[in-house]
Amino acid sequence: MNGPGIGWYVIVAAILFATGAMGVMLRRSPLIVLLSLEIMLNAGNLTLVAFSRQAGNLDGQIFALAVMAVAAGEVAVGLGLIVAMARRRLALDVDQASALRG
Amino acid sequence: MIDTPSVDWLALSPTLALLGASAVALLVAVLLPAWMRKGVAAGATFLGFALAAVLAGVVYEDTPRPEALLANSMYRDRLAALAAVVLAVIGAVVVLVSWAERRRDNHGEYYALLAAAGAGMVFFVGAGNLMTLFLGLEWFSISLYVLVALDTDRATSLEAGLKYLIVGGFGSAVLLFGSALVYGATGELGFSQIAAAEAGQDAFLVAGLAMILAGLAFKVSAAPFHMWTPDVYQGAPTSVTAFMSAATKTAALVLTLRLLVTAFPEESEIWTVAVAVIASVSMVWGNLAALAQRDVKRLLAYSSIAQAGFMLIGVAAYSERGGEALLYYLVVYSAMSVGAFAVVAVRERELAKPVTLEGLAGLGWERPLYGLALWVFMLGFAGFPLTGGIFAKLFVFSAAYDSGDWWLVLLGVAATAVSLAYYLNVVRWLYMRTAAGTPLVAVGGSPPHDPAVGVAVAACAVVTVGSFFVVQPILDLASEAVDSLPF
Numbered sequence: 147m148n149g150p151g152i153g154w155y156v157i158v159a160a161i162l163f164a165t166g167a168m169g170v171m172l173r174r175s176p177l178i179v180l181l182s183l184e185i186m187l188n189a190g191n192l193t194l195v196a197f198s199r200q201a202g203n204l205d206g207q208i209f210a211l212a213v214m215a216v217a218a219g220e221v222a223v224g225l226g227l228i229v230a231m232a233r234r235r236l237a238l239d240v241d242q243a244s245a246l247r248g
Numbered sequence: 249m250i251d252t253p254s255v256d257w258l259a260l261s262p263t264l265a266l267l268g269a270s271a272v273a274l275l276v277a278v279l280l281p282a283w284m285r286k287g288v289a290a291g292a293t294f295l296g297f298a299l300a301a302v303l304a305g306v307v308y309e310d311t312p313r314p315e316a317l318l319a320n321s322m323y324r325d326r327l328a329a330l331a332a333v334v335l336a337v338i339g340a341v342v343v344l345v346s347w348a349e350r351r352r353d354n355h356g357e358y359y360a361l362l363a364a365a366g367a368g369m370v371f372f373v374g375a376g377n378l379m380t381l382f383l384g385l386e387w388f389s390i391s392l393y394v395l396v397a398l399d400t401d402r403a404t405s406l407e408a409g410l411k412y413l414i415v416g417g418f419g420s421a422v423l424l425f426g427s428a429l430v431y432g433a434t435g436e437l438g439f440s441q442i443a444a445a446e447a448g449q450d451a452f453l454v455a456g457l458a459m460i461l462a463g464l465a466f467k468v469s470a471a472p473f474h475m476w477t478p479d480v481y482q483g484a485p486t487s488v489t490a491f492m493s494a495a496t497k498t499a500a501l502v503l504t505l506r507l508l509v510t511a512f513p514e515e516s517e518i519w520t521v522a523v524a525v526i527a528s529v530s531m532v533w534g535n536l537a538a539l540a541q542r543d544v545k546r547l548l549a550y551s552s553i554a555q556a557g558f559m560l561i562g563v564a565a566y567s568e569r570g571g572e573a574l575l576y577y578l579v580v581y582s583a584m585s586v587g588a589f590a591v592v593a594v595r596e597r598e599l600a601k602p603v604t605l606e607g608l609a610g611l612g613w614e615r616p617l618y619g620l621a622l623w624v625f626m627l628g629f630a631g632f633p634l635t636g637g638i639f640a641k642l643f644v645f646s647a648a649y650d651s652g653d654w655w656l657v658l659l660g661v662a663a664t665a666v667s668l669a670y671y672l673n674v675v676r677w678l679y680m681r682t683a684a685g686t687p688l689v690a691v692g693g694s695p696p697h698d699p700a701v702g703v704a705v706a707a708c709a710v711v712t713v714g715s716f717f718v719v720q721p722i723l724d725l726a727s728e729a730v731d732s733l734p735f
Contacts, residue, residue: 156432163425170418179414186421193428201435206428209379209437213424216386220417223393227410230400236407240414243407 155196163189174239176231180224187217256317259307259324259374262300262332266339266367269296270360277356289359290343296363297340300370304332308725314732320438321380323506325732328374330575330725331502335373338495338582339366344704345590346487348597351399358398362491365391369499373506377437378427378460381503385423385467388499389416392492396484408483415476416466423463429456430511439511440734457512461522464507467500470556471530478537481549486596489545490589493552494582497559501578505563505571509733516566524564524656530557531663538670544592544603547670548585551629554667555581558644561656565647571730573643576722580628580636580715587708588625590701591618597698605677612678617702619678621709628712630671631664636715 162185169182191210198206232238257264273289280288307329314325339362351358365388372384393416397409431437433453434445462473469477481489508519534554541547559581562574595603595611595618612619628635641664648656715722 152432159425159428163421166421167418170414176410176414180417183414183417183421186418187424190421190424190428193425194431197428197432197435200432203435205379205437206431209382209427209431212379212383216383216390219390220386220393220413220420223390224410224413224417227393227397227406227413230397231406231410234400234403234406236403240410243410 152196152200156193159189159193159196162186162192174241176224176228176238176240179240180221180228183224184217184221187213253318256315256324258303258310259315259317259322261303262307262336263367263371265299265303266296266336266363266370269293269299270363270367272296273356273360273363275356277354277360282353285353286355289356290347293359293363294340294343297336297343297366300366301333301336301340304329304336304370308333308729316376316438316440320441321377322374323376323732324374326729327502327506327732330729331373331498331578332370334498334579334582335366335369335495338491338498338586339363341586341590341704341707342487342491342495344700345490345586345593347700348698349485349487349593350597351485354398358395361391361395361398364388365395365491366495369495372499373502375503375506376439377441378431378439379437381507382420382424382427385463386420388496389420389467392416392488392496395488395491396480398488399485402483404483405485408480411476411483412480419463419466419473422459422466426456426459426461426463429453429459432456439507442511443513443734454515454518457515457519458522460507461504461519461526464500464504465526468497468504468556468560469553470526470560471533471553472526474530474534474553474556477553478541478546478549481552482543482545482602486545486589486593489549490586490593493548493585493589497552497556497585498578498582501556501559501563501574504560505574506733508563509566509571509735513734520564520566520651523560524653527557527560527564528656528659530554530560531659532557535663535666535670538667541670542604542606544595544605544608544674545589547605547674548588548592551667551670552585554663555585555629557663558641558660561644561648561653561660564653564656565644565651566735567647567651568727568730568735569650570644570647571733571735572723572726573640573647575726575729576636576643576715576719577640579722580640580712583708583711583715584625584628584635584637587621587705587712588629590705590708591622591625594618594698594701594705605674608674608677609680610678613681618705621705622678623675624709624712626671626674630668634716635712636719637712639716639719 166185194206272292368388375381399405465473538550562570628637631641
């Protein structure tokens with residue numbers, strides 16, 4: 147294999163995954179949270195594609211393509227929810243969504 | 249010339265029947281006049297679920313030994329077929345529960361999403377590689393995110409939907425990354441190929457296994473991955489909660505069993521311990537937190553976390569008996585859970601506000617049959633005789649004991665004892681006289697008589713009690729289903 151070794155890809159993906167996970171946990175705007183979820187999914191995609199090259203079969207790349215489609219669907223639903231909340235003038239802040247607790 | 253793969257349409261037929269029902273319900277929302285929409289959409293969805301149950305039954309009869317389909321991406325076996333029957337019956341009962349739900353004019357969308365979620369689950373339980381696992385999981389999860397948030401005029405429904413989306417998406421991403429690591433370690437995606445592969449980088453494999461397990465535990469709503477459950481169960485429309493609590497758990501637990509046993513037999517020493525720990529944390533935390541709840545849907549949510557813990561004991565046992573115990577437990581649990589939420593839905597429609605324990609007061613006198621049914625479900629959850637709940641618990645405990653996990657048995661018995669407090673508390677509130685002069689009539693008057701939900705509750709009660717008397721037939725079915733796994 148030309149280019150950097152597999153370890154580097156995994157390290158980049160792990161950093162991406164951690165960035166996304168921190169974003170989901172720390173940021174308050176649901177839009178940024180959705181974005182962070184995307185970053186997490188793409189960390190998985192990068193790993194899949196890198197390992198697919200290493201393993202010499204295409205399973206991982208096909209998986210990554212399918213994940214992209216699914217991620218788009220998930221974001222569409224998330225944005226729809228955010229629009230519905232904005233229409234009802236609910237605060238777009240994850241920390242303030244606390245009517246349900248106990 | 250490229251060979252076109254031959255597709256086993258019969259094995260896919262339950263999924264396709266539900267997808268068809270979903271398409272019909274969605275078209276109904278656009279093409280038919282408003283007054284016909286509810287009836288046609290609900291009818292089509294009910295027929296879809298019924299057809300899926302029958303077709304899955306045919307697949308069960310017709311598949312004496314497991315087969316791998318479509319480049320090993322799907323399994324056609326009795327485990328998937330039995331789980332599909334259970335899921336389809338849950339779906340059909342939930343259609344009955346949903347019938348009288350007050351909603352804006354979005355019946356078509358509601359039933360379309362319900363059928364789509366059911367189709368995703370039926371697909372999911374037959375998954376044979378990590379890709380179909382992820383796709384099936386997202387398929388039903390995305391449908392459920394929308395279903396939870398469907399009452400857009402209630403702020404709590406939207407809040408629950410957003411929370412479920414964020415936490416569910418997080419769980420899926422963890423599962424995906426874990427799948428990628430397992431793929432990296434073995435170069436394979438198929439479950440049986442992963443088991444056969446020489447694990448190259450062991451650290452990747454174990455880390456991936458841990459992340460996949462965590463991702464599935466989010467869906468099973470086992471502690472410590474349960475934090476979304478109470479909020480979402482409370483905020484979602486009650487009929488959706490009924491569906492989620494029974495069907496999502498069934499699908500996720502069956503797949504957890506299949507994945508761990510098929511793909512990771514070499515690592516069984518690791519995952520049996522991990523699953524046992526998750527099970528014990530769920531039992532302890534679910535039962536203790538349920539003691540403090542006033543809202544009945546929230547209480548049942550914590551109860552479902554605890555029940556997930558009991559069911560995971562069957563997985564942790566890593567034996568055929570454990571698998572049988574899990575399947576038996578799932579049948580009984582699904583009936584009790586759908587039934588209990590259905591009674592809550594009835595009460596909620598009557599009071600036109602969320603049901604607290606105080607809101608249940610007097611239900612046993614005002615509506616004796618619903619009260620009796622809820623009583624049966626609570627006793628079943630607690631594991632009393634004359635309901636299948638007792639055998640469900642006994643079977644998982646004996647499976648755990650056979651595998652040497654005696655400490656899980658002790659913890660389970662202790663957790664059951666604690667759970668008596670809140671289950672019996674619900675029964676106590678049912679027969680509490682309401683404070684003098686407090687009218688319990690709904691703001692908008694009593695809702696119209698609704699035989700559909702009555703039929704649903706009766707069916708759930710029959711299964712709950714019936715499973716006590718016909719243990720052996722259910723166990724035989726479960727044992728043939730578990731035979732398709734390589735123990």
